Amino acid sequence: MEVREAELPGIGMKFSFESEEGETICVVIHKTGRREIYRFLPGHDTPDSVIELSDQEARELGAILIGTHFQPDVQDTARLVMKELTIEWLKVPADSPLAGKSIQENRVRKLTGATIIAVFGPAKKILNPGPDTLIASGDTVVVIGEESQVRQFQERFRVH
Amino acid sequence: MLLQLGLILLVLYLGALVAHRLRQSSVPVFILAGLGVQLFVAHSDVIAFMAQLGAMLLLFTIGLDFSPERVRRSSRTIFVATGLDLLINLPLGILVGLVIGLDLWSALVLGGVLYNNSTSIIARLIIDFRRSALAETEYAVGVSVYQDLITALYLAVLAGLVRTASLDLVGILVVFAKTVGFFGGAFLAALLLRPVLQRLMAHESLEVFLLFVLAFMVVLAAVSEWLGLSGAIGAFFAGFILPEQEFRERLERVIAPFRDLFAAIFFVSFGMLLDLTDVGHTVFFVPVVLVVAIAGKLLTGMVIGRVVALGRAAAVRLGVTLLPRGEFSILLAGLAPEPSLLALTVTVVLVLALVGPLLMKWAS
Numbered sequence: 436m437e438v439r440e441a442e443l444p445g446i447g448m449k450f451s452f453e454s455e456e457g458e459t460i461c462v463v464i465h466k467t468g469r470r471e472i473y474r475f476l477p478g479h480d481t482p483d484s485v486i487e488l489s490d491q492e493a494r495e496l497g498a499i500l501i502g503t504h505f506q507p508d509v510q511d512t513a514r515l516v517m518k519e520l521t522i523e524w525l526k527v528p529a530d531s532p533l534a535g536k537s538i539q540e541n542r543v544r545k546l547t548g549a550t551i552i553a554v555f556g557p558a559k560k561i562l563n564p565g566p567d568t569l570i571a572s573g574d575t576v577v578v579i580g581e582e583s584q585v586r587q588f589q590e591r592f593r594v595h
Numbered sequence: 596m597l598l599q600l601g602l603i604l605l606v607l608y609l610g611a612l613v614a615h616r617l618r619q620s621s622v623p624v625f626i627l628a629g630l631g632v633q634l635f636v637a638h639s640d641v642i643a644f645m646a647q648l649g650a651m652l653l654l655f656t657i658g659l660d661f662s663p664e665r666v667r668r669s670s671r672t673i674f675v676a677t678g679l680d681l682l683i684n685l686p687l688g689i690l691v692g693l694v695i696g697l698d699l700w701s702a703l704v705l706g707g708v709l710y711n712n713s714t715s716i717i718a719r720l721i722i723d724f725r726r727s728a729l730a731e732t733e734y735a736v737g738v739s740v741y742q743d744l745i746t747a748l749y750l751a752v753l754a755g756l757v758r759t760a761s762l763d764l765v766g767i768l769v770v771f772a773k774t775v776g777f778f779g780g781a782f783l784a785a786l787l788l789r790p791v792l793q794r795l796m797a798h799e800s801l802e803v804f805l806l807f808v809l810a811f812m813v814v815l816a817a818v819s820e821w822l823g824l825s826g827a828i829g830a831f832f833a834g835f836i837l838p839e840q841e842f843r844e845r846l847e848r849v850i851a852p853f854r855d856l857f858a859a860i861f862f863v864s865f866g867m868l869l870d871l872t873d874v875g876h877t878v879f880f881v882p883v884v885l886v887v888a889i890a891g892k893l894l895t896g897m898v899i900g901r902v903v904a905l906g907r908a909a910a911v912r913l914g915v916t917l918l919p920r921g922e923f924s925i926l927l928a929g930l931a932p933e934p935s936l937l938a939l940t941v942t943v944v945l946v947l948a949l950v951g952p953l954l955m956k957w958a959s
Contacts, residue, residue: 441733442668444660444740445718449728461728473728480906481959485725557799559841571797 522552522579525594527572533592534572538564541592549580549588599636606632607859618723620716622921623945625859629866638867642860649861650926651830652854655812657714657743657923658834659846662785673737676899680738680917681745683898684710684891691887695880701933703753708928708940709888711746712739713921716948720916724955731896731905731913738899738917746923748774750930751828757930773822781832793838804842805849811837827926858922865925865937873938881942888943889950892917908958915958919951920944 441449443463451461457477464470468490473482488496498504527533533541544550554561556574570576578588589595610628614621688709692702717739726732755770798804812833819829839846896914899905905913921944928940 442665443727443732444736445714446721446727446732446736449733451728463727465722465727471725471727475728480730480909482725482728487725556797558797558804558845560844561841 519581520579521582521585522577523585523589525576525578525589527570527574527576527592527594529572531572531593533570533576533594534574535569537567537569539566543588543592547580547588547591548584549578551576552579553577596639596641599639599642602636603632603642603860603863607863610863611859620713620719620919620921620948621859622713622716622862622925623941623948625862626866626869626925626941626945629863630869630871631866632863633867633869636867638864642864642867645857646861646864647826649854649857649859649864650827651812651816652850653858653861653922653926654747654827654831655834656850656854657747658831659837659839660714660740661744661835662839664840669737669741672903673734673741675902676734676738677741677745679898679902680742680895681710683895685749687887687891691884695883697931697933697936700753700757701931701936704927704931704936705884705939707746707749707753708920708924708936708943709884709891711742711920711923711927712892712917713919713923713944714739714743716919716921716951717916720919720951720955723952724959726912726916726959729909729912731900731909731916734899734903734905735913735916743923746927747828747831748778750923750927751777751824753927754825754828754930755823757932770823774824774828777819777822777824777828777832781836785836788836789838792836793841796838796842801845801849804845808837808846808849809853862922862925865929865941869938869941870934873935874942877935877939877942880939881946884939884943885946888920888947889918912955912958915951915954918954919947921948 436452438450438452441451443449445466447463447465447467449461449463451459453459459473459475459477461473461475461482462470463473470488470490470493472486472488474484475481476483533543538551551564551570552562554564554568554570554574554576556571559574561568576594578585580588606628607625610624611621614624685706688706689702691709692705693699697705714736717735721727721732721735751774752771755774756767795807796804798807812830815833815836816826816829819832820826837846893911893914895917896910896912900907900910900913920940924940924944925937928937931937
């Protein structure tokens, strides 16, 4: 499934993909936090319906959709993987090798197998950071990986 | 002075209240408020200075919307659409200016006035009419954003020329070279200084951050003024250079209150300077200019629609979305030697602000 991203200056971001039935589903995340979900029927350039959600409603809906409350029995393998995966929020102390360097410089994934999926700091919020993203001491990194990988990450980079 | 400022702010408060209630852009309302205010408050240097700060902050935030990264990221079709829009509307505006008997300077200004769309009014219309995800919206907002970049350069050249008041080729070339040089320098600086600026701006104190950003903006505005360009252009380039992506929320939080306050004073000051007899003089021209303003953008929508393969209905909607003009047009109009052009522009902006939503409803 290919998700197309487009920036809408002054409005926000637009994500769209085509469903198996040929419908186009567009999600617009407004700068204000409001979300809109547009459903376009095949061959139409105006939406069949629009759903509007507040920031909080959208998060709740997202959690439901991703299966936080109830996991259907459709994909056993996917579920097994989910069980072994862990996500950790870790604060980077000044003596950590991570501090002051980019993700690439530390070869995070190569050395530990874990992946940094977000970096938060007093003035930044980087989701899906690129290899050249700088991490400063005091930042919080969100790391995803198998349990052993995340543990290795914590030990190697002295973050707990 | 305090009493005058108090009265102005009171009127602005009421204007903002009305604009919010009517779900209209507050820009035209503030100008109308200025028309009323001029009856009991005289315009002064202090107000003019605050208005200048407002213009600078407006252009600064417009500049923030750009970065070399964004220019690189934008799709090629957006640039094609931007080019088409420029080629259709700028000459059309200049032409209609000459036809209604303006001098060349004022006609050049009118071209810019009719060319530039209000990015903020367009964004608001799109959100209100739930058009965010439609195919033409990417073009509407993309074009209106790049228009601002082009208009800023156009404004810089025109302002420089009006100031030197010479129409000889050398004068034009010098101003043009200065503008392009300044812009090129700003672009290079944006790329080279990025890591340094990023470090300076990442300071944890909001106070340090605010003062750094404002100092940066005002110093660049001063350099621009020293070069004989307008201060507002310097502020625009300052916004262009500063890395906005990581600091967007912080910048918005810190700058928005200042921008909203001083921009309101900027618009009310325009209203206060507006001469009602000038408005009277322009009455005959308004319909002509309005027809051109509307026809030009509808045509633009059709042409862009044809080139980038939008459906017919989407092309019409694109044209209609591009109707509103706004703050940049008024800023430009203030440059024209012909005082009636400001009155004309304000009327056009007002009418289009009212007509825009109606036509949007019609187009859907």
